[in-house]
Amino acid sequence: GAGTYGAGPAPSSGASMAAVVDLRSSKLGQTLVDGQGRTLYLFEADTAGNSTCQGACASAWPPYLSNSATRPGNGVSGALLDSSPRDDGATQVTYHGHPLYYYAGDSRPGDGVGQGLNQFGAKWYVVAASGDKIDTD
Numbered sequence: 001g002a003g004t005y006g007a008g009p010a011p012s013s014g015a016s017m018a019a020v021v022d023l024r025s026s027k028l029g030q031t032l033v034d035g036q037g038r039t040l041y042l043f044e045a046d047t048a049g050n051s052t053c054q055g056a057c058a059s060a061w062p063p064y065l066s067n068s069a070t071r072p073g074n075g076v077s078g079a080l081l082d083s084s085p086r087d088d089g090a091t092q093v094t095y096h097g098h099p100l101y102y103y104a105g106d107s108r109p110g111d112g113v114g115q116g117l118n119q120f121g122a123k124w125y126v127v128a129a130s131g132d133k134i135d136t137d
Helices: 056-060
Strands: 019-026 029-034 041-043 070-072 081-085 091-095 122-126
Antiparallel strands (some): 041 122
């Protein structure tokens, strides 16, 4: 089901957790991660906030979903942080107009196995604080 990836225990206050976008240093530079430090990616086939990654694509590249607000971490621009509706009705976190995804091949925080992969018709890249892809090809 949707939303199971990255779902943790709810805070005791009863408030719904904001989807956090943070920065983490990696061998690729400072890249966007979620609140647990897991690498986030953009998909070059997406256009202006609209995700084209559905079905089998979303199994390999699970969208970073938000049930409530989005919150920028240190070094992340709140002005670039947003969300957009997906075809399945869920709400996906976006940054600088790029829907954000996890990669199923990343097993732990800090992994960047998906960097530069060409899957489902276009390339996938980690994202800099500017909102631009970090292209290492």
